[in-house]
Amino acid sequence: MELSALKIENDNNGVLMSWHADNRALRLKFSGDAIKLPAAADAAFTSCLMPAMLLDETLSVDSSFTLSRDLIKNLTKFQQIFSGWFDDLQSVNLDITEQSLHDSLFKPDGNAVFYSGGVDASYSFFELQDDIDYLIFCLGLDIQLHEKERCDKALESARKFAEHYGKRLIVMETNFREAFPELSAQRCQVVLLISYSLALGLRCLFVPASHDVLELEPFITHPMTDPLLTNGVTEVVHHGMVSRVKKTIAIARSEQALAFLRVCNASDQFNCGKCEKCLRTMATLAAIGGSSPALPALTDFKQLREAKIWTPGKYHMWHDIYLCAKQNNALRLAEAVNKLCRRYEWKQLLKLLKVQSLKLLNDMIQR
Ligand SMILES: [Zn+2]
Incomplete structure:
Protein backbone atom coordinates (compact mmCIF):
# COMPACT_ATOMS: atom_id res chain seq x y z
CA MET A 1 0.00 0.00 0.00
CA GLY A 240 -9.10 5.34 33.72
CA MET A 241 -8.69 1.58 34.26
CA VAL A 242 -11.37 1.34 36.91
CA SER A 243 -14.65 -0.58 36.92
CA ARG A 244 -17.56 0.66 34.85
CA VAL A 245 -19.68 0.76 38.00
CA LYS A 246 -17.18 3.14 39.59
CA LYS A 247 -17.20 5.27 36.42
CA THR A 248 -21.01 5.37 36.30
CA ILE A 249 -21.15 6.41 39.98
CA ALA A 250 -18.68 9.24 39.22
CA ILE A 251 -20.53 10.60 36.18
CA ALA A 252 -23.95 10.23 37.85
CA ARG A 253 -22.94 13.30 39.89
CA SER A 254 -23.04 15.42 36.72
CA GLU A 255 -26.34 16.47 35.17
CA GLN A 256 -24.49 17.34 31.95
CA ALA A 257 -22.88 13.92 31.60
CA LEU A 258 -26.20 12.17 32.27
CA ALA A 259 -28.07 14.43 29.85
CA PHE A 260 -25.63 13.75 26.99
CA LEU A 261 -24.93 10.09 27.76
CA ARG A 262 -24.56 8.07 24.53
CA VAL A 263 -23.78 4.42 25.21
CA CYS A 264 -24.97 2.83 21.97
CA ASN A 265 -25.66 3.68 18.34
CA ALA A 266 -28.18 0.91 17.68
CA SER A 267 -31.23 3.14 17.15
CA ASP A 268 -31.88 6.35 15.18
CA GLN A 269 -31.88 8.44 18.31
CA PHE A 270 -29.04 6.48 20.03
CA ASN A 271 -29.40 4.50 23.30
CA CYS A 272 -31.82 1.78 22.15
CA GLY A 273 -32.47 0.68 25.75
CA LYS A 274 -32.45 -2.98 24.64
CA CYS A 275 -28.87 -4.00 23.85
CA GLU A 276 -26.46 -5.47 26.39
CA LYS A 277 -24.56 -2.18 26.73
CA CYS A 278 -27.71 -0.10 27.31
CA LEU A 279 -29.13 -2.67 29.77
CA ARG A 280 -25.78 -2.77 31.61
CA THR A 281 -25.76 1.03 32.00
CA MET A 282 -29.47 1.10 32.97
CA ALA A 283 -28.87 -1.63 35.59
CA THR A 284 -25.89 0.27 37.05
CA LEU A 285 -27.93 3.47 37.33
CA ALA A 286 -30.77 1.50 38.96
CA ALA A 287 -28.28 -0.05 41.41
CA ILE A 288 -27.10 3.37 42.58
CA GLY A 289 -30.58 4.94 42.50
CA GLY A 290 -29.66 7.21 39.57
CA SER A 291 -31.24 7.92 36.20
CA SER A 292 -30.41 9.58 32.91
CA PRO A 293 -32.83 11.50 30.66
CA ALA A 294 -30.94 9.96 27.73
CA LEU A 295 -31.70 6.35 28.71
CA PRO A 296 -34.95 4.53 29.57
CA ALA A 297 -35.24 3.60 33.26
CA LEU A 298 -34.99 -0.07 34.16
CA THR A 299 -38.48 -0.59 35.57
CA ASP A 300 -39.02 -4.25 34.76
CA PHE A 301 -36.08 -6.46 35.74
CA LYS A 302 -37.37 -9.14 33.32
CA GLN A 303 -35.82 -6.95 30.60
CA LEU A 304 -32.40 -8.13 31.82
CA ARG A 305 -33.13 -11.65 30.48
CA GLU A 306 -32.38 -10.19 27.06
CA ALA A 307 -28.82 -9.27 28.05
CA LYS A 308 -26.35 -11.89 26.86
CA ILE A 309 -22.92 -12.11 28.51
CA TRP A 310 -20.38 -13.58 26.09
CA THR A 311 -16.91 -12.67 27.37
CA PRO A 312 -15.11 -12.82 30.75
CA GLY A 313 -14.80 -9.01 30.56
CA LYS A 314 -18.58 -8.54 30.24
CA TYR A 315 -19.14 -11.07 33.05
CA HIS A 316 -16.80 -9.09 35.26
CA MET A 317 -18.80 -5.88 34.60
CA TRP A 318 -22.16 -7.54 35.37
CA HIS A 319 -20.75 -9.15 38.50
CA ASP A 320 -19.70 -5.67 39.68
CA ILE A 321 -23.29 -4.47 39.16
CA TYR A 322 -24.54 -7.43 41.22
CA LEU A 323 -22.19 -6.51 44.10
CA CYS A 324 -23.17 -2.84 43.84
CA ALA A 325 -26.92 -3.60 43.87
CA LYS A 326 -26.47 -5.92 46.86
CA GLN A 327 -24.47 -3.30 48.72
CA ASN A 328 -27.16 -0.67 48.05
CA ASN A 329 -29.94 -3.01 49.19
CA ALA A 330 -31.46 -3.15 45.70
CA LEU A 331 -32.09 -6.84 46.35
CA ARG A 332 -34.56 -7.60 43.54
CA LEU A 333 -32.17 -6.08 41.02
CA ALA A 334 -29.25 -7.97 42.60
CA GLU A 335 -31.19 -11.21 42.21
CA ALA A 336 -31.99 -10.50 38.53
CA VAL A 337 -28.35 -9.65 37.75
CA ASN A 338 -27.14 -12.67 39.69
CA LYS A 339 -29.32 -14.93 37.50
CA LEU A 340 -27.63 -13.46 34.44
CA CYS A 341 -24.17 -14.09 35.91
CA ARG A 342 -25.12 -17.66 36.93
CA ARG A 343 -26.31 -18.37 33.40
CA TYR A 344 -22.84 -17.38 32.10
CA GLU A 345 -21.06 -19.42 34.82
CA TRP A 346 -23.09 -22.53 33.91
CA LYS A 347 -22.34 -22.07 30.23
CA GLN A 348 -18.61 -21.83 30.97
CA LEU A 349 -18.77 -24.93 33.16
CA LEU A 350 -20.56 -26.92 30.45
CA LYS A 351 -18.01 -25.77 27.87
CA LEU A 352 -15.16 -26.90 30.12
CA LEU A 353 -16.84 -30.26 30.77
CA LYS A 354 -17.31 -30.79 27.05
CA VAL A 355 -13.66 -30.03 26.28
CA GLN A 356 -12.37 -32.23 29.11
CA SER A 357 -14.68 -35.13 28.20
CA LEU A 358 -13.58 -35.04 24.57
CA LYS A 359 -9.95 -34.99 25.69
CA LEU A 360 -10.50 -37.96 27.99
CA LEU A 361 -12.33 -39.86 25.27
CA ASN A 362 -9.55 -39.15 22.80
CA ASP A 363 -6.92 -40.37 25.31
CA MET A 364 -8.89 -43.61 25.90
CA ILE A 365 -9.19 -44.31 22.15
CA GLN A 366 -5.49 -43.75 21.60
CA ARG A 367 -4.53 -46.16 24.39
ZN1 LIG B 1 -28.43 0.04 23.06
Whole structure:
Protein backbone atom coordinates (compact mmCIF):
# COMPACT_ATOMS: atom_id res chain seq x y z
CA MET A 1 0.00 0.00 0.00
CA GLU A 2 1.70 3.20 -1.14
CA LEU A 3 0.62 6.44 0.54
CA SER A 4 0.96 9.45 -1.73
CA ALA A 5 -0.12 13.01 -2.58
CA LEU A 6 -0.54 14.25 0.99
CA LYS A 7 -2.16 17.68 0.96
CA ILE A 8 -3.31 20.08 3.67
CA GLU A 9 -5.73 22.88 2.77
CA ASN A 10 -8.12 25.23 4.51
CA ASP A 11 -11.71 24.16 4.11
CA ASN A 12 -14.78 25.97 5.46
CA ASN A 13 -13.99 26.68 9.11
CA GLY A 14 -11.49 23.86 9.23
CA VAL A 15 -8.43 22.18 7.80
CA LEU A 16 -8.65 19.28 5.38
CA MET A 17 -5.96 16.60 5.07
CA SER A 18 -6.15 14.39 2.01
CA TRP A 19 -3.93 11.61 0.68
CA HIS A 20 -4.08 8.43 -1.35
CA ALA A 21 -3.54 4.85 -0.25
CA ASP A 22 -2.88 3.26 -3.67
CA ASN A 23 -6.03 4.30 -5.54
CA ARG A 24 -8.17 4.96 -2.47
CA ALA A 25 -8.74 8.66 -1.75
CA LEU A 26 -8.68 9.42 1.99
CA ARG A 27 -9.96 12.61 3.61
CA LEU A 28 -9.75 13.80 7.20
CA LYS A 29 -11.23 17.15 8.13
CA PHE A 30 -10.56 18.97 11.41
CA SER A 31 -12.96 21.71 12.55
CA GLY A 32 -12.47 24.03 15.50
CA ASP A 33 -10.69 27.25 16.42
CA ALA A 34 -7.21 27.86 14.97
CA ILE A 35 -6.49 24.28 13.93
CA LYS A 36 -2.86 23.53 13.09
CA LEU A 37 -1.62 20.16 11.84
CA PRO A 38 2.16 20.00 12.46
CA ALA A 39 2.26 16.18 12.25
CA ALA A 40 -0.21 15.46 9.42
CA ALA A 41 2.10 12.94 7.70
CA ASP A 42 2.60 10.94 10.91
CA ALA A 43 -1.20 10.86 11.39
CA ALA A 44 -1.99 9.76 7.83
CA PHE A 45 0.69 7.05 7.93
CA THR A 46 -0.33 5.67 11.36
CA SER A 47 -4.00 5.58 10.34
CA CYS A 48 -3.13 3.26 7.43
CA LEU A 49 -1.24 0.78 9.60
CA MET A 50 -4.32 -1.25 10.68
CA PRO A 51 -5.65 -1.49 7.08
CA ALA A 52 -2.17 -2.59 5.91
CA MET A 53 -1.98 -5.20 8.70
CA LEU A 54 -5.50 -6.49 7.96
CA LEU A 55 -4.80 -6.67 4.22
CA ASP A 56 -1.20 -7.93 4.74
CA GLU A 57 0.39 -5.23 2.59
CA THR A 58 3.75 -3.44 2.83
CA LEU A 59 3.34 0.23 3.74
CA SER A 60 5.40 2.78 1.80
CA VAL A 61 5.21 6.53 1.12
CA ASP A 62 5.98 8.99 -1.69
CA SER A 63 7.96 12.23 -1.29
CA SER A 64 4.92 14.18 0.05
CA PHE A 65 5.40 12.29 3.34
CA THR A 66 8.11 13.07 5.91
CA LEU A 67 7.77 10.84 8.95
CA SER A 68 9.07 10.91 12.49
CA ARG A 69 11.91 8.45 13.07
CA ASP A 70 10.44 7.62 16.50
CA LEU A 71 7.06 6.84 14.93
CA ILE A 72 8.51 4.06 12.78
CA LYS A 73 10.32 2.52 15.78
CA ASN A 74 7.13 2.67 17.88
CA LEU A 75 4.90 1.24 15.16
CA THR A 76 7.29 -1.69 14.72
CA LYS A 77 6.86 -2.52 18.44
CA PHE A 78 3.09 -1.98 18.15
CA GLN A 79 2.89 -4.46 15.27
CA GLN A 80 4.85 -7.12 17.20
CA ILE A 81 2.24 -7.05 19.97
CA PHE A 82 -0.90 -6.74 17.82
CA SER A 83 0.12 -9.45 15.34
CA GLY A 84 0.86 -11.76 18.28
CA TRP A 85 -2.55 -11.07 19.85
CA PHE A 86 -4.80 -11.20 16.80
CA ASP A 87 -4.78 -13.85 14.06
CA ASP A 88 -6.32 -11.49 11.48
CA LEU A 89 -3.43 -8.98 11.74
CA GLN A 90 -0.09 -9.53 10.01
CA SER A 91 3.13 -7.75 10.91
CA VAL A 92 3.89 -5.84 7.71
CA ASN A 93 7.02 -4.28 6.27
CA LEU A 94 7.30 -0.49 6.78
CA ASP A 95 9.27 0.34 3.67
CA ILE A 96 10.50 3.86 4.50
CA THR A 97 13.71 5.29 3.07
CA GLU A 98 16.10 7.49 5.08
CA GLN A 99 15.07 10.55 2.97
CA SER A 100 11.48 10.20 4.26
CA LEU A 101 12.54 10.29 7.92
CA HIS A 102 13.21 13.22 10.24
CA ASP A 103 13.49 13.92 13.94
CA SER A 104 10.32 15.69 15.14
CA LEU A 105 11.37 19.15 16.25
CA PHE A 106 8.15 21.11 16.75
CA LYS A 107 6.97 22.06 20.22
CA PRO A 108 3.87 20.11 21.31
CA ASP A 109 0.87 22.12 22.44
CA GLY A 110 -2.23 21.32 24.54
CA ASN A 111 -3.79 18.28 26.17
CA ALA A 112 -6.85 16.50 24.80
CA VAL A 113 -9.22 13.65 25.62
CA PHE A 114 -11.62 11.83 23.31
CA TYR A 115 -15.26 12.62 23.96
CA SER A 116 -18.11 10.50 22.60
CA GLY A 117 -20.70 10.99 25.34
CA GLY A 118 -20.08 7.44 26.62
CA VAL A 119 -19.36 6.33 30.17
CA ASP A 120 -15.59 5.86 29.68
CA ALA A 121 -15.07 9.22 27.95
CA SER A 122 -17.24 11.15 30.41
CA TYR A 123 -15.39 9.61 33.35
CA SER A 124 -11.95 10.43 31.93
CA PHE A 125 -13.07 13.98 31.21
CA PHE A 126 -14.18 14.60 34.80
CA GLU A 127 -11.04 13.03 36.22
CA LEU A 128 -8.77 15.11 33.97
CA GLN A 129 -10.88 18.25 33.62
CA ASP A 130 -8.30 20.68 35.01
CA ASP A 131 -5.55 19.44 32.68
CA ILE A 132 -7.63 19.30 29.51
CA ASP A 133 -7.63 21.97 26.78
CA TYR A 134 -9.52 20.12 24.03
CA LEU A 135 -12.24 17.54 23.63
CA ILE A 136 -11.86 15.51 20.44
CA PHE A 137 -15.00 14.20 18.78
CA CYS A 138 -15.06 12.07 15.61
CA LEU A 139 -17.66 11.53 12.92
CA GLY A 140 -17.45 8.91 10.19
CA LEU A 141 -16.58 5.83 12.26
CA ASP A 142 -19.34 4.75 14.68
CA ILE A 143 -21.68 7.39 13.22
CA GLN A 144 -21.43 7.49 9.41
CA LEU A 145 -21.16 10.81 7.57
CA HIS A 146 -24.31 10.19 5.50
CA GLU A 147 -26.38 9.79 8.69
CA LYS A 148 -26.95 13.52 8.72
CA GLU A 149 -29.52 13.65 11.53
CA ARG A 150 -27.49 11.43 13.85
CA CYS A 151 -24.29 13.39 13.08
CA ASP A 152 -26.05 16.68 13.91
CA LYS A 153 -27.57 15.32 17.11
CA ALA A 154 -24.31 13.82 18.43
CA LEU A 155 -22.36 16.92 17.43
CA GLU A 156 -24.82 19.26 19.14
CA SER A 157 -24.51 17.28 22.39
CA ALA A 158 -20.70 17.34 22.21
CA ARG A 159 -20.73 21.11 21.51
CA LYS A 160 -23.05 21.84 24.45
CA PHE A 161 -20.96 19.65 26.76
CA ALA A 162 -17.67 21.32 25.75
CA GLU A 163 -19.22 24.79 25.99
CA HIS A 164 -20.64 24.10 29.44
CA TYR A 165 -17.18 23.20 30.75
CA GLY A 166 -15.36 25.95 28.84
CA LYS A 167 -13.30 23.55 26.71
CA ARG A 168 -12.49 23.75 23.01
CA LEU A 169 -14.06 21.09 20.82
CA ILE A 170 -12.13 19.65 17.87
CA VAL A 171 -14.28 17.73 15.42
CA MET A 172 -12.65 15.18 13.10
CA GLU A 173 -14.55 13.87 10.07
CA THR A 174 -13.12 10.86 8.26
CA ASN A 175 -14.17 9.04 5.08
CA PHE A 176 -12.38 5.85 6.26
CA ARG A 177 -15.52 3.71 5.85
CA GLU A 178 -16.03 4.76 2.24
CA ALA A 179 -12.32 4.34 1.44
CA PHE A 180 -12.01 0.89 3.05
CA PRO A 181 -15.54 -0.59 2.75
CA GLU A 182 -14.21 -4.15 3.12
CA LEU A 183 -12.76 -3.46 6.60
CA SER A 184 -14.60 -3.12 9.90
CA ALA A 185 -14.39 0.45 11.19
CA GLN A 186 -15.10 -0.85 14.69
CA ARG A 187 -12.10 -3.20 14.46
CA CYS A 188 -9.84 -0.21 13.73
CA GLN A 189 -11.68 2.53 15.62
CA VAL A 190 -9.52 3.46 18.61
CA VAL A 191 -6.28 3.05 16.65
CA LEU A 192 -7.71 5.41 14.01
CA LEU A 193 -8.81 7.97 16.61
CA ILE A 194 -5.33 8.05 18.15
CA SER A 195 -3.65 8.11 14.72
CA TYR A 196 -5.74 11.03 13.44
CA SER A 197 -5.18 13.03 16.63
CA LEU A 198 -1.40 12.81 16.21
CA ALA A 199 -1.77 15.40 13.41
CA LEU A 200 -2.57 18.09 16.02
CA GLY A 201 0.87 17.94 17.66
CA LEU A 202 -0.62 17.69 21.17
CA ARG A 203 1.49 17.45 24.30
CA CYS A 204 -0.72 14.74 25.77
CA LEU A 205 -3.59 12.68 24.37
CA PHE A 206 -5.72 10.79 26.88
CA VAL A 207 -7.49 7.66 25.64
CA PRO A 208 -10.41 6.61 27.88
CA ALA A 209 -9.90 2.97 28.92
CA SER A 210 -12.56 0.40 27.99
CA HIS A 211 -11.61 -2.10 30.68
CA ASP A 212 -10.62 -1.97 34.31
CA VAL A 213 -7.26 -3.33 35.34
CA LEU A 214 -8.74 -6.72 36.37
CA GLU A 215 -10.40 -7.24 32.98
CA LEU A 216 -7.35 -6.61 30.79
CA GLU A 217 -7.19 -8.83 27.72
CA PRO A 218 -5.84 -8.35 24.16
CA PHE A 219 -8.01 -5.56 22.80
CA ILE A 220 -7.93 -2.74 20.25
CA THR A 221 -7.17 -0.24 23.04
CA HIS A 222 -4.78 -1.36 25.77
CA PRO A 223 -2.29 0.27 28.19
CA MET A 224 0.58 -1.61 26.48
CA THR A 225 -0.22 -0.59 22.92
CA ASP A 226 -1.94 2.83 22.96
CA PRO A 227 1.28 4.59 24.13
CA LEU A 228 3.14 3.09 21.14
CA LEU A 229 0.94 4.95 18.65
CA THR A 230 3.07 8.06 18.83
CA ASN A 231 5.70 10.04 16.97
CA GLY A 232 7.59 10.72 20.20
CA VAL A 233 6.10 14.23 20.47
CA THR A 234 2.59 13.46 21.71
CA GLU A 235 2.39 11.36 24.84
CA VAL A 236 -0.50 8.90 24.47
CA VAL A 237 -1.96 7.89 27.85
CA HIS A 238 -4.44 5.04 28.36
CA HIS A 239 -6.58 6.53 31.12
CA GLY A 240 -9.10 5.34 33.72
CA MET A 241 -8.69 1.58 34.26
CA VAL A 242 -11.37 1.34 36.91
CA SER A 243 -14.65 -0.58 36.92
CA ARG A 244 -17.56 0.66 34.85
CA VAL A 245 -19.68 0.76 38.00
CA LYS A 246 -17.18 3.14 39.59
CA LYS A 247 -17.20 5.27 36.42
CA THR A 248 -21.01 5.37 36.30
CA ILE A 249 -21.15 6.41 39.98
CA ALA A 250 -18.68 9.24 39.22
CA ILE A 251 -20.53 10.60 36.18
CA ALA A 252 -23.95 10.23 37.85
CA ARG A 253 -22.94 13.30 39.89
CA SER A 254 -23.04 15.42 36.72
CA GLU A 255 -26.34 16.47 35.17
CA GLN A 256 -24.49 17.34 31.95
CA ALA A 257 -22.88 13.92 31.60
CA LEU A 258 -26.20 12.17 32.27
CA ALA A 259 -28.07 14.43 29.85
CA PHE A 260 -25.63 13.75 26.99
CA LEU A 261 -24.93 10.09 27.76
CA ARG A 262 -24.56 8.07 24.53
CA VAL A 263 -23.78 4.42 25.21
CA CYS A 264 -24.97 2.83 21.97
CA ASN A 265 -25.66 3.68 18.34
CA ALA A 266 -28.18 0.91 17.68
CA SER A 267 -31.23 3.14 17.15
CA ASP A 268 -31.88 6.35 15.18
CA GLN A 269 -31.88 8.44 18.31
CA PHE A 270 -29.04 6.48 20.03
CA ASN A 271 -29.40 4.50 23.30
CA CYS A 272 -31.82 1.78 22.15
CA GLY A 273 -32.47 0.68 25.75
CA LYS A 274 -32.45 -2.98 24.64
CA CYS A 275 -28.87 -4.00 23.85
CA GLU A 276 -26.46 -5.47 26.39
CA LYS A 277 -24.56 -2.18 26.73
CA CYS A 278 -27.71 -0.10 27.31
CA LEU A 279 -29.13 -2.67 29.77
CA ARG A 280 -25.78 -2.77 31.61
CA THR A 281 -25.76 1.03 32.00
CA MET A 282 -29.47 1.10 32.97
CA ALA A 283 -28.87 -1.63 35.59
CA THR A 284 -25.89 0.27 37.05
CA LEU A 285 -27.93 3.47 37.33
CA ALA A 286 -30.77 1.50 38.96
CA ALA A 287 -28.28 -0.05 41.41
CA ILE A 288 -27.10 3.37 42.58
CA GLY A 289 -30.58 4.94 42.50
CA GLY A 290 -29.66 7.21 39.57
CA SER A 291 -31.24 7.92 36.20
CA SER A 292 -30.41 9.58 32.91
CA PRO A 293 -32.83 11.50 30.66
CA ALA A 294 -30.94 9.96 27.73
CA LEU A 295 -31.70 6.35 28.71
CA PRO A 296 -34.95 4.53 29.57
CA ALA A 297 -35.24 3.60 33.26
CA LEU A 298 -34.99 -0.07 34.16
CA THR A 299 -38.48 -0.59 35.57
CA ASP A 300 -39.02 -4.25 34.76
CA PHE A 301 -36.08 -6.46 35.74
CA LYS A 302 -37.37 -9.14 33.32
CA GLN A 303 -35.82 -6.95 30.60
CA LEU A 304 -32.40 -8.13 31.82
CA ARG A 305 -33.13 -11.65 30.48
CA GLU A 306 -32.38 -10.19 27.06
CA ALA A 307 -28.82 -9.27 28.05
CA LYS A 308 -26.35 -11.89 26.86
CA ILE A 309 -22.92 -12.11 28.51
CA TRP A 310 -20.38 -13.58 26.09
CA THR A 311 -16.91 -12.67 27.37
CA PRO A 312 -15.11 -12.82 30.75
CA GLY A 313 -14.80 -9.01 30.56
CA LYS A 314 -18.58 -8.54 30.24
CA TYR A 315 -19.14 -11.07 33.05
CA HIS A 316 -16.80 -9.09 35.26
CA MET A 317 -18.80 -5.88 34.60
CA TRP A 318 -22.16 -7.54 35.37
CA HIS A 319 -20.75 -9.15 38.50
CA ASP A 320 -19.70 -5.67 39.68
CA ILE A 321 -23.29 -4.47 39.16
CA TYR A 322 -24.54 -7.43 41.22
CA LEU A 323 -22.19 -6.51 44.10
CA CYS A 324 -23.17 -2.84 43.84
CA ALA A 325 -26.92 -3.60 43.87
CA LYS A 326 -26.47 -5.92 46.86
CA GLN A 327 -24.47 -3.30 48.72
CA ASN A 328 -27.16 -0.67 48.05
CA ASN A 329 -29.94 -3.01 49.19
CA ALA A 330 -31.46 -3.15 45.70
CA LEU A 331 -32.09 -6.84 46.35
CA ARG A 332 -34.56 -7.60 43.54
CA LEU A 333 -32.17 -6.08 41.02
CA ALA A 334 -29.25 -7.97 42.60
CA GLU A 335 -31.19 -11.21 42.21
CA ALA A 336 -31.99 -10.50 38.53
CA VAL A 337 -28.35 -9.65 37.75
CA ASN A 338 -27.14 -12.67 39.69
CA LYS A 339 -29.32 -14.93 37.50
CA LEU A 340 -27.63 -13.46 34.44
CA CYS A 341 -24.17 -14.09 35.91
CA ARG A 342 -25.12 -17.66 36.93
CA ARG A 343 -26.31 -18.37 33.40
CA TYR A 344 -22.84 -17.38 32.10
CA GLU A 345 -21.06 -19.42 34.82
CA TRP A 346 -23.09 -22.53 33.91
CA LYS A 347 -22.34 -22.07 30.23
CA GLN A 348 -18.61 -21.83 30.97
CA LEU A 349 -18.77 -24.93 33.16
CA LEU A 350 -20.56 -26.92 30.45
CA LYS A 351 -18.01 -25.77 27.87
CA LEU A 352 -15.16 -26.90 30.12
CA LEU A 353 -16.84 -30.26 30.77
CA LYS A 354 -17.31 -30.79 27.05
CA VAL A 355 -13.66 -30.03 26.28
CA GLN A 356 -12.37 -32.23 29.11
CA SER A 357 -14.68 -35.13 28.20
CA LEU A 358 -13.58 -35.04 24.57
CA LYS A 359 -9.95 -34.99 25.69
CA LEU A 360 -10.50 -37.96 27.99
CA LEU A 361 -12.33 -39.86 25.27
CA ASN A 362 -9.55 -39.15 22.80
CA ASP A 363 -6.92 -40.37 25.31
CA MET A 364 -8.89 -43.61 25.90
CA ILE A 365 -9.19 -44.31 22.15
CA GLN A 366 -5.49 -43.75 21.60
CA ARG A 367 -4.53 -46.16 24.39
ZN1 LIG B 1 -28.43 0.04 23.06
